[in-house]
Amino acid sequence: MRKALRTIVYNRTSMSTRRALTACAAVLVAAGPGCGERPAPATPRPPDEPKLDVVAPWIDTAGFQPRGVVPAALPLSAALENIAAPTVAIRGATILTATGRRIERGTIVLERGAITALGGAEVEVPFGARVVDGAGKFVTPGLIDTHSHLGVYAAPSSRAHNDGNEATKPVTARARAAYGYWPQDPQIARAVAGGVTAALILPGSANLIGGHGFTVAMRPGRTVDEVAFPGAPPTLKMACGENPKRVHGDKGGPSTRMGVYAAFRAAFHEAAAYAGKRAAHASARAQWEARRARAAELDARAPDGKKIAGEPAPEPPAIDLDLETLAAVLRGEVLVQVHCYRGDEMAHMIAIAKELGFTIRSFHHALEAYKIRDRLAAEGIAVNTWADWWGFKLEAYDGIPENAALVTEQGGRATIHSDSPIGIQRLNQEAAKALAAGRRAGVALDDDAALRWITAHPAWVLGIDTVTGTLEVGKRADVVLWSGPPFSVYTRAELVLVGGEIGFDRATGLRPSDHELGVGAVGGAP
Amino acid sequence: MSGRAPRPALRTPRPAGVGTAALALAVAAAVAAAPAVAEPIAIVGATVHVKPGQVVAGATVIVDGGKVTAVGVGVRPPAGARVIDGAGKVVTAGLIEPLSGVGLIGIDQEGPANDGRLGPRDEVHDDPVHAAYEARDGFDPRGVSVAVARAGGLTLVVAAPSGGLLAGQSAAWTLDGAIEPVRAPLAMHGQLGAGGGAAAGGSRGRAIALLREVLDDARAYGRDRAAFERNARRRMIADRLDLEALQPVLRGAVPLVVAVHAEADIRAALRVARDFRLRLVIAGGAEAWRVAPELARARVPVVLDPTDNLPRMLEAGDVRADAAAILARAGVAVAVSTLGKSAEARTLRQLAGVAVAGGLTWDQGLAAVTTVPATIYGLAGRGTVERGAIADLVVWSGDPLELTSAAEVVLIGGAIQPTVDHQTRLLERYRTLPPRP
Numbered sequence: 001m002r003k004a005l006r007t008i009v010y011n012r013t014s015m016s017t018r019r020a021l022t023a024c025a026a027v028l029v030a031a032g033p034g035c036g037e038r039p040a041p042a043t044p045r046p047p048d049e050p051k052l053d054v055v056a057p058w059i060d061t062a063g064f065q066p067r068g069v070v071p072a073a074l075p076l077s078a079a080l081e082n083i084a085a086p087t088v089a090i091r092g093a094t095i096l097t098a099t100g101r102r103i104e105r106g107t108i109v110l111e112r113g114a115i116t117a118l119g120g121a122e123v124e125v126p127f128g129a130r131v132v133d134g135a136g137k138f139v140t141p142g143l144i145d146t147h148s149h150l151g152v153y154a155a156p157s158s159r160a161h162n163d164g165n166e167a168t169k170p171v172t173a174r175a176r177a178a179y180g181y182w183p184q185d186p187q188i189a190r191a192v193a194g195g196v197t198a199a200l201i202l203p204g205s206a207n208l209i210g211g212h213g214f215t216v217a218m219r220p221g222r223t224v225d226e227v228a229f230p231g232a233p234p235t236l237k238m239a240c241g242e243n244p245k246r247v248h249g250d251k252g253g254p255s256t257r258m259g260v261y262a263a264f265r266a267a268f269h270e271a272a273a274y275a276g277k278r279a280a281h282a283s284a285r286a287q288w289e290a291r292r293a294r295a296a297e298l299d300a301r302a303p304d305g306k307k308i309a310g311e312p313a314p315e316p317p318a319i320d321l322d323l324e325t326l327a328a329v330l331r332g333e334v335l336v337q338v339h340c341y342r343g344d345e346m347a348h349m350i351a352i353a354k355e356l357g358f359t360i361r362s363f364h365h366a367l368e369a370y371k372i373r374d375r376l377a378a379e380g381i382a383v384n385t386w387a388d389w390w391g392f393k394l395e396a397y398d399g400i401p402e403n404a405a406l407v408t409e410q411g412g413r414a415t416i417h418s419d420s421p422i423g424i425q426r427l428n429q430e431a432a433k434a435l436a437a438g439r440r441a442g443v444a445l446d447d448d449a450a451l452r453w454i455t456a457h458p459a460w461v462l463g464i465d466t467v468t469g470t471l472e473v474g475k476r477a478d479v480v481l482w483s484g485p486p487f488s489v490y491t492r493a494e495l496v497l498v499g500g501e502i503g504f505d506r507a508t509g510l511r512p513s514d515h516e517l518g519v520g521a522v523g524g525a526p
Numbered sequence: 527m528s529g530r531a532p533r534p535a536l537r538t539p540r541p542a543g544v545g546t547a548a549l550a551l552a553v554a555a556a557v558a559a560a561p562a563v564a565e566p567i568a569i570v571g572a573t574v575h576v577k578p579g580q581v582v583a584g585a586t587v588i589v590d591g592g593k594v595t596a597v598g599v600g601v602r603p604p605a606g607a608r609v610i611d612g613a614g615k616v617v618t619a620g621l622i623e624p625l626s627g628v629g630l631i632g633i634d635q636e637g638p639a640n641d642g643r644l645g646p647r648d649e650v651h652d653d654p655v656h657a658a659y660e661a662r663d664g665f666d667p668r669g670v671s672v673a674v675a676r677a678g679g680l681t682l683v684v685a686a687p688s689g690g691l692l693a694g695q696s697a698a699w700t701l702d703g704a705i706e707p708v709r710a711p712l713a714m715h716g717q718l719g720a721g722g723g724a725a726a727g728g729s730r731g732r733a734i735a736l737l738r739e740v741l742d743d744a745r746a747y748g749r750d751r752a753a754f755e756r757n758a759r760r761r762m763i764a765d766r767l768d769l770e771a772l773q774p775v776l777r778g779a780v781p782l783v784v785a786v787h788a789e790a791d792i793r794a795a796l797r798v799a800r801d802f803r804l805r806l807v808i809a810g811g812a813e814a815w816r817v818a819p820e821l822a823r824a825r826v827p828v829v830l831d832p833t834d835n836l837p838r839m840l841e842a843g844d845v846r847a848d849a850a851a852i853l854a855r856a857g858v859a860v861a862v863s864t865l866g867k868s869a870e871a872r873t874l875r876q877l878a879g880v881a882v883a884g885g886l887t888w889d890q891g892l893a894a895v896t897t898v899p900a901t902i903y904g905l906a907g908r909g910t911v912e913r914g915a916i917a918d919l920v921v922w923s924g925d926p927l928e929l930t931s932a933a934e935v936v937l938i939g940g941a942i943q944p945t946v947d948h949q950t951r952l953l954e955r956y957r958t959l960p961p962r963p
Contacts, residue, residue, distance in 0.1 A: 156840040186837050374959050390949070391671065391869030393635040400949045406956070422833050429876065432929040440932060441953060489879030489929050516837065520844035 058292045058310035065316075076231035079217075079467045079476050082113025085500025089125040090481055093134025097471040098141050098455040100448050108139055110477035113500035118473050132495060138486055140451060141471050142197025142218075142478030142498065143427045144458035146337075146384045147364050147417035150424065151201055151216075152177055154185035165204035166211065170248050171267050173236065174321035175211030177201045178228070183221040186513040186522075187421040192218050192503040193510055194425035195486075195493040197478035198229055200462050202364075205239035205339040206247040208254070208263055212325065213237055213337060215462050219498050220513055233463040235361075236329060238264070239339035240349060241395050261348050268356035271326030277317040278327070284314035335361040335463050341395040343368035350379060362461045364417065367399035370406040377412035382461050384417040387433040404431075404453055405438020405445060415457045427454045432487035447487065476500075566590040567937065568603030569921055572612025577619070577910040578893035587617055589917040592940035597911055608942075610921060610935060618892060618926050619909050620681025620918035620938065621875060624829045624861045624899035625715075625783070625809055627868035628675045628683045629665040629699055634868065641665075642866065644689035654725035655740055658767035659694030661685045662710035667703045671868040673947035676701040678872025679926060679933035681918035684712060684903060686783065688866050691725045691736055692716040695771060696783070698905055700918065702938035712903055713807070714775045717785035718795055720841050730841060734794045740764050741802050744772035781805040781902065783829070785865075787812035787842035796824055807902055810834070810865060812842040815849040818856035827859035827902050832881035834865075850894070851885025860886070861902060862894040879927035891927055916940075 088110045095106035095118070109117035109126060117123045125131055152164035163180030166172040181201055191199070196218045203210030214224070215232035240260055249255035254263050288311065295308040328334050336353070340346045340363050353360050362382035363369065367390060369376055369383040376383055383404070390399030404414040416431045418424040435450035459469025468476040477500035484491040496504040504510070516523035567589040574585040576597055588596040588603065603609055627634075630642035641664025644656050665685050666672075675683065685707075686696035695711035716722070722733030743762040747769040753759050754766065762769065774780045782804045784795050792814055799806035808814050808828045814821060821828065832850045837843035846852075854860050862878045864870050874895055882891035900909030907916045917940035924931035936943040 155836050155838045156843060157838045158840060190835060370956055371959075374962060388872065389870065391633060391674075394633060397633065397670075397948075398952055400952050402953055421836055421838075425833070425835075426880070429880075429929055433876070436930040436932065441957065487929060489876060489927060490883045492883055516843075520837070521846050522837075522844075525844075 055307040056309040056311070058295070059312040061313045061316055074231040076464065076467050078230035079232075079464065079499065080114045080474070082477075082500045085110070085113040085477060085497075086502070087111045087126055087129040088132065088477075088497065088500075089129040090132045090134045090139055090479075090495075091121070091125070093137045093139045093481065095139045095471060096448060096451055096486070098448060098451045099470045099472060102448065106134075106139070108471065108479065110479060110497060110500050113477050115471060115473055115475050115477055115479070118471060132481060134481060136484070137494065138482040138484065138491075139471070140195070140428075140480050140482065140486055141455040141469055142480055142496065143195045143454045144462065144469060145191075145196055145199040145418050145424050145427060145454075146362065146415050146458045146461045147419045148191075148199040148201055148421075148424055149204065149419070150187050150191060150199065150421055151181035151183065151185045151214075152203070153421075154182045155187050155421065164202075165206035165247075167204075167206035167247050169252075170208045170244060170254060170263055171322055172203075172207050172211050173209045173267075173323075173325035175203060177203050177212060177214035177237075178224050181214055181216070181224050181227075183224055183227050184513045184515055185220075186516050187424075188218065188220045189504070189511050189513060191421070191424045192496050192498065193493060193506075195428060195480040195482070195496055196424055197480070197496065197498045197503065198459075198462070198464065198468060199424070200235060200337070200458075202235075202237045202337065205237075205243040208239060208244050208260060209267060209322075209326070210237040210239060215464065217499055219501070219503050220511070229462075229464060231464075231467075233335055234328070234333065235335045235337055235462070236325060237337050237339070238349075240264075240345050241339075241341055242393055243339070257345070261352060264349075264352050265356065267322075268326060268330065268352070268358070271323045271330060272356065274317070274320060274323040275327040275330060281314060281316050285316075288313050329358045330356065332359065335461070337362055337364055337461070339364045341365050341367050342398075343371035345395075346372060347375065350375065350381070361463075362413075362415075365396075365419070367396050367403060369412075369414075370400065370403045371398075373407045373410040373412055376407065377410045380413075382413040382415060382457060383407045384415045384458070384461065386419075386423070387416060387430040387437070401434060401437035402441045402443070404434040405441060405443040408438070408445065408449055408453075409443045413457050413460060414453055415461060416453045417458070428482075428486045428491070429489055430454075432489075435487065450487065566595075566604050566607040567610065567917075567940065567942070568601075568607040569610045569612045569615075569617055569935075570603065572615045572617045572921065574612075574617040574911055575619075575892060576912055578889040578897055585617075586612070587911060587919070589919075589937060589940045592917055593907075594911055594913055594915045594917050594919070597913055612921060614924075615934065616922040616924060616926060616931075617911060618679075618920055618922065619896045619911050619915070620920050620936065621679050621895045621926075622899040622905070622909055623675070623680050623683045623863060623871055623874050623895070624902060625686050625863040625865050626675075626683035626871055627685070627866045628671045628680070628701070628871045629667065629669050629685045629868075630661055630687065631868035632666065632669050632671060642685075642687055642868065644687055644693055653763065653765075654691040654722075654727070654736070655764045655768050656687070656690045656694045657692040657714060657740075657764065657769075657771040659687055660697070660711055661687050661695060662697040662707055665697055665699055665707065667699065667705060670948050671871060672701050672703070673944075674869070674949060675871035676936055676938075676943055677933060677945060677947055677950075679875055679920045679922065679936065680871055681920070681936065681938045682708065682905070682908060683871070684899065686713070686715045686866060688715065688717070688785070689725070690716070691718075691722050691733055692740065692768070692772075695780075698903060700938050702941065702943060708905065709903075711771070711774070711780060713781045713783050714772065715783045715785075715809075718791045719785070719787050720839065721785065730788065730791055734791070734798065736763070737798060738801075740768075741772065741776065741798070741804075744769045745776055745802070748773050748776060775804060776802060778803060778805050781807045783807040783809050785809040787839055789813040789816045789842070789844070791841075792817050793820070796820060796826065799824070799826070809863075811849075812839060812845045814858075815846065815852040816844060818853050818858055821853070822857035825859075827861060827898065828853055829861045829863045829865070829899075829902070831863060831865050832877055832884055832886075848885045850881045854886055854890050859898050859901065860890065860894050861898040862891070863899075875927050876929060879929070882927060888927070 095103040107123035154161040201214040213235035215229040221227035407414040456469040459465035481495040586601040627642040632639035687693040697707040697710035726736040835847040878891040896909040921935040
């Protein structure tokens with residue numbers, strides 16, 4: 001189409017003029033305005049020339065791009081403000097802050113979604129606050145799970161609810177867990193009742209690069225935007241080892257670990273080349289825009305009303321949403337989360353990340369992290385693991401209960417994650433088991449260190465540690481009141497505040513999801 | 527989902543490249559580590575849960591000849607007894623896991639290391655009935671999960687197969703490396719509901735109908751085996767060995783343990799059990815709490831996992847966290863189980879603790895992993911620390927249901943068990959890292 005237009009244009013600008021104009025535009029781009037005047041026509045126009053007023057337009061390919069408006073990314077500080085949140089004060093409880101500070105008979109005040117006061121009995125309770133008696137009870141930050149498939153593998157379990165693995169090709173970086181997340185999954189309310197206030201919802205591990213994670217404030221909602229954790233940075237799920245081999249081995253590969261890591265490297269090399277093309281296009285387009293602007297300027301000043309022939313904008317490279325995502329990883333804009341069990345495989349991933357120029361935020365499952373904990377600590381890569389899951393497959397054969405403790409002893413950052421709709425309901429118990437195993441192995445750990453495994457450290461893995469994960473004045477009101485010491489099997493969450501709102505209150509019981517209403521005991525059936 | 531025929535356990539796992547000398551050493555070490563039963567053992571000054579509801583503080587337990595010979599305050603250790611200081615410790619019977627994959631499942635996702643999960647259909651016969659399969663034939667007493675489970679305070683497991691409509695027969699096995707089971711076959715295991723229906727090639731109702739059909743065939747077979755041999759019987763839907771394996775079930779000599787969740791299926795199972803006069807045990811039982819009075823009346827126990835509180839099953843969504851407590855209050859015998867898991871067997875005491883947090887009394891929680899499983903399977907002399915009981919017991923650092931406690935000493939058949947397993951060896955090796963090159 002554009003070519004056809006160009007051929008019928010009655011060209012009143014000679015080639016030499018055009019070249020001069022182009023050079024002029026290039027100068028414009030480099031040094032701003034100040035280019036010379038239009039060159040004089042070489043020869044006077046013959047009088048019998050037909051009067052065609054067709055001039056090549058400046059065709060802007062941007063007009064063919066999607067026109068949707070991308071909402072401005074919220075700043076993380078948006079997580080700290082919730083005008084709908086009630087004012088709540090818990091008094092007399094033992095407060096474990098996950099900062100190393102422990103307050104006996106403490107008071108914590110929550111207002112408008114944030115912690116506004118924290119201290120002992122002297123802390124004043126604002127007028128009109130709901131005052132909760134915490135005597136004999138414990139307060140901790142809300143628990144955070146770095147690895148959950150709630151919502152993307154919702155209950156009831158059914159093929160209809162399998163929305164967590166786009167297992168159609170090994171790289172689906174474009175996929176987003178948020179699109180698979182069902183915010184009325186009945187499992188969500190049970191996780192909140194376990195004290196969980198935020199989680200990273202991840203695509204499964206069928207693919208090498210499964211797609212974007214979705215950081216949620218743990219509460220049911222009508223739509224995903226209602227439950228997204230405000231301002232949380234983007235994350236990307238990757239997986240090495242057995243799972244991608246098993247899933248893709250019979251449908252085009254990779255079928256071996258050789259293929260797995262070759263494919264990772266190939267994907268990022270492709271992304272780097274793609275990013276290069278995009279940059280080249282951006283530069284060419286900037287020059288084109290400058291020429292167009294200059295031409296408009298000259299056209300406006302042309303005494304004869306004659307216009308300069310336009311040029312089509314440089315053709316943009318085809319948008320590839322997978323490569324867009326990986327290019328963002330290469331720019332350091334995405335927190336990379338890698339499912340990986342074995343120590344030697346984690347080392348492969350670290351080497352590949354160095355080769356391709358990206359950083360890994362954390363390894364998930366990482367049952368052999370203890371074997372390479374020196375490297376992981378040196379690289380500053382977090383380790384998300386279980387207390388005592390092991391042995392369900394060969395790459396999980398060497399898991400030991402001291403894993404989190406040994407990583408911690410080394411100065412690394414460990415978390416206890418669930419990867420399970422059952423386990424997410426008792427992260428505190430899982431941390432307790434890992435704590436006990438570590439102490440038996442002679443690792444010096446205080447309770448606060450184990451609490452950080454399920455609060456402050458996961459907040460860092462998700463990139464939301466500046467607003468949640470610890471109890472400090474000014475932080476988000478993600479808070480749990482426990483019936484007793486949080487590391488006892490008999491203790492249960494009594495009150496869970498999610499961003500200052502009551503997420504769970506044992507006095508009123510579990511809030512059924514839409515799906516459960518009117519059916520069954522939880523749904524309030526007569 | 528193709529099924530696998532049961533295979534005998536002929537594995538002799540051996541590290542590659544181990545020379546004869548090293549092997550001889552390893553054997554010698556194994557012999558040295560093998561528990562000796564000879565000397566009497568006295569656990570002195572512990573808090574002893576003789577049985578659920580009967581606790582004695584500052585008590586001494588004497589173990590001799592594989593049995594508990596005395597228990598109480600002021601009991602004097604016999605001469606030559608090995609004395610274990612029980613001060614500040616808690617002694618209970620060893621935990622009994624009523625539905626386990628330990629010994630059957632080494633690595634869940636690896637076929638050759640998994641003899642616990644049979645396919646819904648048998649590869650050879652293409653039918654959902656594997657009644658003749660015996661867990662005994664697959665059990666590996668030296669399997670990797672055995673020692674890890676024992677370190678969690680388990681002393682006996684009911685190793686049970688799963689898969690199909692009828693999965694086969696379980697074996698009761700102590701976790702001391704014993705070559706022979708305590709008893710096998712112990713019980714028949716099967717499933718109804720959606721899983722049973724899928725195995726039966728149809729709906730949940732199809733599973734019930736097929737179960738009745740199999741039981742009816744087995745009854746007919748049992749009444750006249752000769753007719754079967756002459757081929758003078760109508761076509762039967764199960765093979766001869768399957769029909770044979772069902773005879774003790776029909777006699778009521780062994781229980782039929784059925785994994786079943788929906789209220790409708792549980793009621794149907796109760797009707798089948800009544801019609802065929804079976805000893806029924808419900809496993810899982812997501813909606814069993816809704817049938818609590820009927821289960822109590824029929825004296826049908828429930829083996830459950832108290833953490834399973836999610837409405838995961840479309841056919842059985844009425845699940846609640848306090849189901850164990852509701853059942854127990856109605857008078858149903860409640861046992862707690864991982865429901866067939868292997869690597870996670872050591873979480874059994876945590877599950878009992880969760881059940882207590884959910885409303886069971888502490889004694890009911892302990893009973894759920896000791897006396898109740900022993901009673902369900904008729905394992906006489908196990909599950910308590912009473913005088914005369916088989917000395918399967920555990921010395922705990924504290925409350926056995928509490929997460930921070932540990933099993934410090936495990937006795938099976940009166941013998942102190944080794945505390946070494948795959949994981950402790952790994953910890954030893956990596957407690958200090960080698961310097962980086």
